[in-house]
Amino acid sequence: MREYLLGNVAIARGLLEAGAGVVAGYPGTPSSEIIEALADLKGNLPVHLEWSVNEKVALEVAAGASWTGARAAATMKHVGLNVAADPFMTLAYLGVGAGLLVICADDPFCHSSQNEQDSRRYAQFSSIPCLDPADPQEARDMTVFGFELSERLNVPVMLRPTTRVSHARADVECALPKMRTQKGQFIKNPARRVALPSHARPLHAELIKKQALMEEALESAPWNRLSLNGKEGVIASGIAGLYVEEAISDLDLDISFLRIGTYPVPSKLIGRILEHVSRVLVVEELEPVVEEQVERLARKINPDVEIMGKGDYIPRDGELDFLAVRNALSRMRGLAQTPPVCVPAAEKILPPRPPALCPGCSHRATYYAMRKAFGKKAIYPSDIGCYTMAVGMGTVDTCLCMGASITLASGIRFGGESEGICCSLGDSTFLHGGMTGLLNAAYNKARITVTILDNSTTAMTGHQPHPGTGVTATGDKSVQISLAALAKALGAGLVETVDPNDLGKSIEAFREAKAYPGLSVIIAHQPCVIKSRRAGVKRKSFSVGSDCTGCKTCIEFGCPAIEFEEKKARINALCTGCGVCAQICPSTAILEVV
Amino acid sequence: MKTSECDVVIVGVGGQGVILISDVIGRAAVKAGKPVRGAETHGMAQRGGSVINHTRIGCSFSPMVASGKADVLLALEPAEALRFSHFLAPHGVALVNTLPVHPITVTTGKAIYPPLEEILLPIKSLCRFLRPIDATALAKQAGTAQAMNVVMLGALSKYIPLSEDLLLQALAEVVSPKFLQANAKAFLLGKAEVESDS
Numbered sequence: 001m002r003e004y005l006l007g008n009v010a011i012a013r014g015l016l017e018a019g020a021g022v023v024a025g026y027p028g029t030p031s032s033e034i035i036e037a038l039a040d041l042k043g044n045l046p047v048h049l050e051w052s053v054n055e056k057v058a059l060e061v062a063a064g065a066s067w068t069g070a071r072a073a074a075t076m077k078h079v080g081l082n083v084a085a086d087p088f089m090t091l092a093y094l095g096v097g098a099g100l101l102v103i104c105a106d107d108p109f110c111h112s113s114q115n116e117q118d119s120r121r122y123a124q125f126s127s128i129p130c131l132d133p134a135d136p137q138e139a140r141d142m143t144v145f146g147f148e149l150s151e152r153l154n155v156p157v158m159l160r161p162t163t164r165v166s167h168a169r170a171d172v173e174c175a176l177p178k179m180r181t182q183k184g185q186f187i188k189n190p191a192r193r194v195a196l197p198s199h200a201r202p203l204h205a206e207l208i209k210k211q212a213l214m215e216e217a218l219e220s221a222p223w224n225r226l227s228l229n230g231k232e233g234v235i236a237s238g239i240a241g242l243y244v245e246e247a248i249s250d251l252d253l254d255i256s257f258l259r260i261g262t263y264p265v266p267s268k269l270i271g272r273i274l275e276h277v278s279r280v281l282v283v284e285e286l287e288p289v290v291e292e293q294v295e296r297l298a299r300k301i302n303p304d305v306e307i308m309g310k311g312d313y314i315p316r317d318g319e320l321d322f323l324a325v326r327n328a329l330s331r332m333r334g335l336a337q338t339p340p341v342c343v344p345a346a347e348k349i350l351p352p353r354p355p356a357l358c359p360g361c362s363h364r365a366t367y368y369a370m371r372k373a374f375g376k377k378a379i380y381p382s383d384i385g386c387y388t389m390a391v392g393m394g395t396v397d398t399c400l401c402m403g404a405s406i407t408l409a410s411g412i413r414f415g416g417e418s419e420g421i422c423c424s425l426g427d428s429t430f431l432h433g434g435m436t437g438l439l440n441a442a443y444n445k446a447r448i449t450v451t452i453l454d455n456s457t458t459a460m461t462g463h464q465p466h467p468g469t470g471v472t473a474t475g476d477k478s479v480q481i482s483l484a485a486l487a488k489a490l491g492a493g494l495v496e497t498v499d500p501n502d503l504g505k506s507i508e509a510f511r512e513a514k515a516y517p518g519l520s521v522i523i524a525h526q527p528c529v530i531k532s533r534r535a536g537v538k539r540k541s542f543s544v545g546s547d548c549t550g551c552k553t554c555i556e557f558g559c560p561a562i563e564f565e566e567k568k569a570r571i572n573a574l575c576t577g578c579g580v581c582a583q584i585c586p587s588t589a590i591l592e593v594v
Numbered sequence: 595m596k597t598s599e600c601d602v603v604i605v606g607v608g609g610q611g612v613i614l615i616s617d618v619i620g621r622a623a624v625k626a627g628k629p630v631r632g633a634e635t636h637g638m639a640q641r642g643g644s645v646i647n648h649t650r651i652g653c654s655f656s657p658m659v660a661s662g663k664a665d666v667l668l669a670l671e672p673a674e675a676l677r678f679s680h681f682l683a684p685h686g687v688a689l690v691n692t693l694p695v696h697p698i699t700v701t702t703g704k705a706i707y708p709p710l711e712e713i714l715l716p717i718k719s720l721c722r723f724l725r726p727i728d729a730t731a732l733a734k735q736a737g738t739a740q741a742m743n744v745v746m747l748g749a750l751s752k753y754i755p756l757s758e759d760l761l762l763q764a765l766a767e768v769v770s771p772k773f774l775q776a777n778a779k780a781f782l783l784g785k786a787e788v789e790s791d792s
Binding site for chain 2 (some may be wrong): 002003004006030031033093112133135164167168169170171239242245246249250252256321323326338340341342343345346349350351352353354355356357358386389462489554555556558560563564570571
């Protein structure tokens with residue numbers, strides 16, 4: 001049956017078709033829809049789904065399930081694999097029970113990420129196979145194949161879609177979900193499950209030996225395709241293969257072409273194209289993973305072959321597209337290149353439309369109160385979430401990785417900074433990677449203020465639940481963790497919860513925290529406006545009365561619901577009724593619509 | 595050699611319903627037995643930012659339309675039409691909803707929203723035909739301003755190789771039954787609006 005599916009939904013379908021028993025993940029663009037789709041699709045199938053607290057946890061849960069005989073997968077974005085790197089590296093030694101898939105979605109061009117690291121390097125680093133789909137159909141097919149491969153080789157397998165695969169849609173051929181009727185049982189085997197040095201040494205040697213088996217198993221995989229034609233050739237991997245195919249078709253070229261979809265790379269196929277051609281262009285996004293292998297093989301097989309790729313023909317940063325690849329091929333063939341269409345008027349007259357905090361977003365109010373209390377000179381380390389978009393408010397001085405706001409703040413204090421330090425991170429980010437930092441700050445006596453921007457959801461990635469919400473990935477009720485009790489337990493001296501929409505009380509709480517001679521935590525609690533709207537919460541909107549003096553204090557607050565027209569403020573239809581602007585207005589000209 | 599039967603670029607502002615249009619086209623294409631590819635904007639950019647969706651009907655290559663290759667640019671907002679006008683092919687058609695949505699840079703007085711004529715003029719010179727449409731007014735006429743995107747889909751239907759019947763079937767799959775009647779009406783109003791265009 002063919003359906004029009006999002007790449008991530010195609011992966012979810014593949015997981016069900018392969019009979020996965022456990023899927024765990026932490027939300028992160030572009031990976032989040034895999035578990036969301038599974039929650040929609042699972043019905044009565046016996047699949048344990050979870051939003052884990054972070055990616056390390058997710059991978060360990062999946063590994064435990066695999067060792068118990070359930071096919072298991074962990075989903076994450078590329079930077080999530082940094083968090084999960086510890087179990088990831090050693091799992092390659094220990095191996096799997098039932099198939100184990102690490103689904104790691106990369107984001108070339110940093111569409112929604114802090115970096116564009118290439119996870120194929122991680123697969124290479126840990127010596128496990130990596131499947132690199134070019135489109136949703138391949139993503140679905142590789143998901144099913146990945147489990148079989150993992151079981152055959154007794155190693156975890158990485159599936160590495162990129163944004164243009166995870167967030168692409170295509171007609172995809174799917175089958176029905178499969179039930180695997182296997183009794184879950186953990187079989188004790190210390191030599192393979194306990195990574196003592198004496199066990200790890202032979203397991204590492206075994207893993208190295210397996211590399212040849214991996215290559216053999218993947219050489220004939222359907223995603224490695226060779227066509228030998230002209231004496232010039234192209235080797236491309238992942239989605240770059242599609243750009244090359246389209247360019248060859250568009251330019252009507254007689255050219256030899258090897259498309260690669262699996263790692264370790266298929267050396268025999270690379271050898272055959274290298275024997276056949278005199279020049280070869282390697283096309284891949286980000287790192288020269290394939291190119292380095294092509295160079296290594298060429299030294300043995302055909303040292304005279306000219307190899308073109310990174311740095312000159314193909315950029316090492318950003319994402320590729322059809323035109324960039326077509327131009328690289330044109331250049332190799334000595335054909336005219338096509339510059340991208342440029343519309344000078346667009347640059348000249350268009351107002352920028354950057355993403356911004358929503359109308360009525362409580363993060364804006366929290367940051368306003370924070371800055372009122374802490375002042376311009378204070379240092380404001382921040383974190384990963386919607387609130388990073390408030391960089392223009394002057395309360396986002398750093399953003400490094402999940403949870404780093406607290407630890408950077410501590411380091412800034414210990415490094416000698418004497419101004420006030422008030423850091424901020426979201427509730428989900430705090431639970432993901434902030435708790436250890438808070439514990440460390442308490443233990444090592446960092447005099448800082450930590451603000452938890454608690455909107456009771458993981459908003460940026462599409463409103464996934466977390467332990468603070470008391471609901472699981474499948475919508476079941478669960479234990480609801482109190483952030484205040486947690487902060488106390490981790491050693492914070494002062495813990496205060498405020499409603500950021502009550503500006504006066506919030507400013508007061510921040511002043512108290514600033515004066516506190518130890519580690520203080522402010523929890524700014526107000527549910528995300530998008531979630532509230534979906535839940536049917538309705539508040540009366542506000543409007544600007546005749547007392548407006550046009551002072552622009554409310555405009556500077558930056559809410560998209562406030563506009564400036566004919567020297568006066570005006571509140572538009574986007575108003576959610578948070579009422580914060582009414583508290584800011586020095587002329588009390590903003591009033592609730594009765 | 596032509597690598598796609600029809601390349602459509604759909605643009606607008608987060609929340610206007612860009613993805614729904616592509617979803618309907620994709621489903622209709624599958625019903626027609628045609629290969630189809632799409633690429634969407636998710637994540638950070640959605641929060642009030644510019645949104646772009648590529649949809650390629652009768653195509654088995656990558657999901658992205660190349661610069662200068664779009665047969666149709668469907669814009670739910672005029673400034674976004676100009677922002678993404680570099681996708682238009684010289685033989686292409688631009689269908690543009692005329693109601694502006696002011697970005698935060700304009701509402702806070704940091705930038706100016708140019709007059710409609712100034713926005714449309716450079717687009718005209720890039721393509722065969724530009725058609726401004728007051729889709730929001732037509733959607734209100736159909737019963738709900740929210741159906742503006744479906745009015746634009748109706749107008750688009752003239753220029754894509756998919757039958758009205760299949761598009762309406764696909765539309766029924768993605769909108770809630772409660773709003774189906776208003777949406778079907780919106781589709782027909784959009785289609786009628788461009789009927790006599792060349």
